[in-house]
Amino acid sequence: MSEKISWTGRVRSATLEKFEPEDLLPDHQPAYVASWIYVFGVATLAAFVMLIASGLYLTLEGPAWWHTSSVGHYVNSVHLWSVELFFVFMVVHLWGKFWMAAWRGRRLATWITGCLAFFTSIITGFTGYIIQSNFDSQWISTQAKDGFNAMGIGAFFNTLNTGQAILLHVSLLPLVLGAIVVWHVILVRRRGVVPPIEVGGE
Amino acid sequence: MRRELSSVDPSKKWSGPVREYDLIKELVVAVVVVGLLALTLAALFSSPDEKALTMNSWSHEAPADFVQTAAAELAGTTTSASYGPPYNKNGEGQNIGPINLSKLAGVRIPIDPANSFVIEPLKSQSDPITTAAVSQWLAAPSKEQSSWANAYSDALLKDGKALTLTDAAGMYGPVPTLVTALYAMAKSGALDGALTTSDTTLPTNFTKPLLFLGDSGTYFPDKASAQHLSGDQWGVMNETGSWPGQSWLWLYSFWYQIEPFKSSGNADILVMSLMGILSLGLLLLPILPVLPRIPYWIPVHRLIWRNWYNKKKN
Amino acid sequence: MRNFLEISLNHPAHYITFGPFSVSAGNLSIIIAMMVIFTLALFMPFPNHEDHKVKGSKK
Numbered sequence: 247m248s249e250k251i252s253w254t255g256r257v258r259s260a261t262l263e264k265f266e267p268e269d270l271l272p273d274h275q276p277a278y279v280a281s282w283i284y285v286f287g288v289a290t291l292a293a294f295v296m297l298i299a300s301g302l303y304l305t306l307e308g309p310a311w312w313h314t315s316s317v318g319h320y321v322n323s324v325h326l327w328s329v330e331l332f333f334v335f336m337v338v339h340l341w342g343k344f345w346m347a348a349w350r351g352r353r354l355a356t357w358i359t360g361c362l363a364f365f366t367s368i369i370t371g372f373t374g375y376i377i378q379s380n381f382d383s384q385w386i387s388t389q390a391k392d393g394f395n396a397m398g399i400g401a402f403f404n405t406l407n408t409g410q411a412i413l414l415h416v417s418l419l420p421l422v423l424g425a426i427v428v429w430h431v432i433l434v435r436r437r438g439v440v441p442p443i444e445v446g447g448e
Numbered sequence: 449m450r451r452e453l454s455s456v457d458p459s460k461k462w463s464g465p466v467r468e469y470d471l472i473k474e475l476v477v478a479v480v481v482v483g484l485l486a487l488t489l490a491a492l493f494s495s496p497d498e499k500a501l502t503m504n505s506w507s508h509e510a511p512a513d514f515v516q517t518a519a520a521e522l523a524g525t526t527t528s529a530s531y532g533p534p535y536n537k538n539g540e541g542q543n544i545g546p547i548n549l550s551k552l553a554g555v556r557i558p559i560d561p562a563n564s565f566v567i568e569p570l571k572s573q574s575d576p577i578t579t580a581a582v583s584q585w586l587a588a589p590s591k592e593q594s595s596w597a598n599a600y601s602d603a604l605l606k607d608g609k610a611l612t613l614t615d616a617a618g619m620y621g622p623v624p625t626l627v628t629a630l631y632a633m634a635k636s637g638a639l640d641g642a643l644t645t646s647d648t649t650l651p652t653n654f655t656k657p658l659l660f661l662g663d664s665g666t667y668f669p670d671k672a673s674a675q676h677l678s679g680d681q682w683g684v685m686n687e688t689g690s691w692p693g694q695s696w697l698w699l700y701s702f703w704y705q706i707e708p709f710k711s712s713g714n715a716d717i718l719v720m721s722l723m724g725i726l727s728l729g730l731l732l733l734p735i736l737p738v739l740p741r742i743p744y745w746i747p748v749h750r751l752i753w754r755n756w757y758n759k760k761k762n
Numbered sequence: 763m764r765n766f767l768e769i770s771l772n773h774p775a776h777y778i779t780f781g782p783f784s785v786s787a788g789n790l791s792i793i794i795a796m797m798v799i800f801t802l803a804l805f806m807p808f809p810n811h812e813d814h815k816v817k818g819s820k821k
Binding site: 271272273274275276277278279280281283285288289291292293295296300312313319320322323324325326327328330331333335337342344345346347349350351352353354357358361362364365368371372375378379380381382383384385386387388389390392393395396397398399400401402404406407408409410412437438439440441442443444 | 457471472677720727749
């Protein structure tokens with residue numbers, strides 16, 4: 247009884263007790279989960295793992311390293327191609343979920359967190375592009391400042407302040423994106439994979 | 449055309465037939481496959497790293513453009529000198545209807561180009577001619593400053609022979625000396641440091657050199673156009689060299705290519721607002737009218753779940 | 763600093779332009795790859811697992 251009124255008890259019943267172990271780490275899926283389109287969610291996650299790994303390597307060596315070291319340039323290339331793969335897989339995943347009308351059956355929050363992950367990825371990618379400290383980043387940041395300034399955002403997020411962009415890209419944004427992704431995956435596990443659109447059924 | 453299919457309630461927990469699955473194995477296989485793919489693509493195609501421009505490279509490669517831009521900063525006729533918020537109050541910013549968000553945010557990154565890009569760096573110089581010119585500039589009323597700088601700037605534009613202009617009529621005041629000294633600082637490499645380390649010794653903020661470079665009439669924009677990076681060339685989504693860029697920004701770039709955005713003075717705020725609305729539309733697509741019906745009308749799902757539907761039919 | 767595998771992309775890009783649209787060969791390849799992958803995912807047969815009528819026992 248007392249566990250229901252304690253803060254901890256409430257959090258537990260709002261979180262852990264909503265799940266069965268089989269929901270969180272399933273070893274079975276509904277029989278209709280049988281198409282290659284289902285692999286693109288996990289493929290996006292895998293590309294995210296590669297992004298974090300190559301990004302941490304670049305972080306450990308510091309922002310100037312990859313301009314002067316051939317190993318550094320290769321790690322930067324892995325980071326770039328992981329970004330391209332990440333977006334390719336995410337967009338294919340999004341297309342798949344659209345055509346499955348995957349928001350059905352109380353899955354609106356799953357759709358919304360997926361969209362938030364997409365938008366946050368675009369911002370994270372953008373901050374990555376403007377901290378390259380090469381011609382590309384100089385041009386992109388001077389062009390993009392006008393859009394942010396027009397929105398009033400430029401007064402707080404200054405695309406020309408490379409130090410600010412580095413910290414956002416390396417610490418804050420990966421945390422935010424990571425949290426949204428975890429939330430999204432938990433929602434997928436909580437509600438299960440959306441069943442087929444049945445004739446006559448919504 | 450109703451078939452004999454039991455209607456499934458998608459909000460109920462699935463209680464029908466299941467198949468074997470291994471979540472952890474799937475994740476590990478995905479990381480290995482995608483990881484190898486990324487490592488291979490990186491080895492095959494590498495990544496771009498076009499050298500950054502500096503005050504030093506600008507003064508060496510396009511001296512006339514550098515000198516003209518520096519004079520225009522003193523005259524207050526560059527883009528950043530008349531930008532408005534968040535840098536200064538010399539411009540209006542962009543409006544969406546009656547709303548001006550940049551003004552609401554205010555001047556939070558104060559930049560006075562004449563001072564920030566020219567006078568402040570020159571204060572670090574110790575030769576008496578430069579020191580005297582800086583003092584003369586600072587002591588003059590702003591009307592006189594702008595008349596000197598404008599006269600010199602106009603003469604440069606007409607003549608084009610930077611640094612050899614003679615001041616026969618005495619119209620330019622200390623401006624030629626200031627501009628020449630700044631040019632010398634740029635050529636020696638000292639200006640790059642001066643613009644990034646005025647607040648702190650750790651150069652992390654490139655607002656000043658990049659705004660200054662952004663005011664360049666030819667050097668910076670010509671290099672960008674040559675790489676197909678200008679705004680009217682879908683620049684934001686492109687990359688230097690032949691590498692793919694941020695192709696996911698295609699819709700954002702698209703609006704800048706068409707009217708009414710293309711020729712609007714408020715293009716940035718209009719495109720940003722439109723993208724905001726469209727993004728919200730994607731976010732809330734499931735509860736909008738019409739759009740969430742599309743997957744029912746164009747039954748791609750018949751293909752995705754074909755095994756399931758076939759089994760159900762038999 | 764090129765490795766022996768590398769296919770250099772460090773040269774001016776080729777652009778495909780139609781009307782207001784202009785896209786670099788690099789970006790176009792990514793977009794086409796995305797569409798090809800999506801189509802393949804829809805059409806490629808998925809390895810068939812045995813269906814289990816009853817859900818696997820939990821504990």
